[in-house]
Amino acid sequence: MTDPTEVAEKVFREEYGRVFATLVRVFGDFDVAEEAIQDSFLIAIDRWPVSGVPQKPAAWITTTAKRKAIDGYRREKVRVEKYAVLSSTRSNGHEEHEILEESTLQDDRLRLIFTCCHPALAIDAQLALTLRTLGGLKTREIARAFLVAESTMAQRLVRAKRKIRDAGIPYRVPPDDVLTERIAAVLGVIYLIFNEGYSASEGDDLVRHDLCSEAIRLGRVLADLMPDEPEAIGLLALMLLHDSRKDARISSTGEPMLLDDQDRQLWDRSQIDEGLRHLVIAERQRIPGKYQTQAAIASIHAQAGTPEQTDWSRIAMLYGMLGQQNPSPVVELNRAVAVAMALGPEYGLEIIEPLRSDLDRYRWMHSTRAELLRRLERFEEASDAYRRAINLTENSAERSLLSKRLAEVENSQGRDGLR
């Protein structure tokens, strides 16, 4: 006998974003929408074991929630104007149909996600609100995912909703003149959620690792709602390709595995295929962008059966392109690695040279230099660079990996010293 609460929870989580978005449009209030869904949840766990889970759960939940909200307004004897607006949406059979057809030009979820990612909200608030309202995650889950206390997260959400209401943030898809930058903001939020999950360490809460799947889920919704936005599709491709490596990223002893050392048999082929498909679709629109470029880089790794089969020249070229779209010394560092792999370590070192002061506190610059110096048998310099990298490490897994490398170099140095 399946637990009715579990069944209802699963369905509600799945439909939360869609229903919430519509209710906010109808009632113009985040809190009203949230309470209404809560109320309908209580009814669901009561009714569904008897009547069965509805064929169209979203419609059922929306209708039930609307009814409860209107009842709530009646009880509170809210001002006449508000009630007049609401009374025009009387419950009847046609209405269920109407709610879902309503999304003619724009799914309510688009309105919702643009509102959650409005630049007037602090970035932490954008992340929390997106996960709560579109993802349907509970406050407790989001708190655990971002490693803060539940009360902190609850307060964050309260403040964010208050700001939306009090500062006059409109509930809509932004007009054309700011649409491009606002889409970029939304994509940024989704990618931040993904990266938060990607950086989860071994001992972390499961929900933290789940952030990757949640981000992919949100990415799918966005790509569906905005099929003409190649960067939205590119982001989805990128996340799928990164996520495909998740089973290979940690060794059996809990250490991070570099790309070259990963067991490629553990890469998820169906995720790779899906990612590649989306990338092709995005690129067909011929509007390049940073997410498509990063996805293209990931796709080259994904399609190389072994590290030796990697097309490094193409990757170097793509990092060059990425540097135009998203200039940063870290991008240039990655280009240096690709160039080193394609042409030789000395060429990589040349590219890194002007980056050294900017990236002096970035451990991966030092470790990259160390590796390239090692290949050129400049062992003393390589040791120095590894030591610098180890000084900057942030956790024991990194330290152990880099210490191992340092030991190897010092061994070679020792042998060399005897010549």
Add this chain to the structure above:
Amino acid sequence: MGEFMAGWFKFDEEIRSSVKVLAGDGLEPTSTATTVRYKDGAPVTSDGPFAETKEQLGGYYLIDVENLDEAIKVAGTIPNLPMGGSVEVRPVQVFEQ
């Protein structure tokens, strides 16, 4: 200096013709400011702005627009911005009867 003020006057004309401006003024510099606070239960006056900051409040516009996005758009056109200034956008309280 004349050119600077001429730029502001021109902007002021434009904004009043394109946006519903309920009020707007430039303020004299903070050197002309006087702050009143309570001390021991009675108002006390002191020289200077209420907060000593690098940035000085230079003026305000009270506008009536649809939503925050519209207000942000207007804020983005204010001529102090290219000179390194900033504009704070805040809603006026509306009390329901």
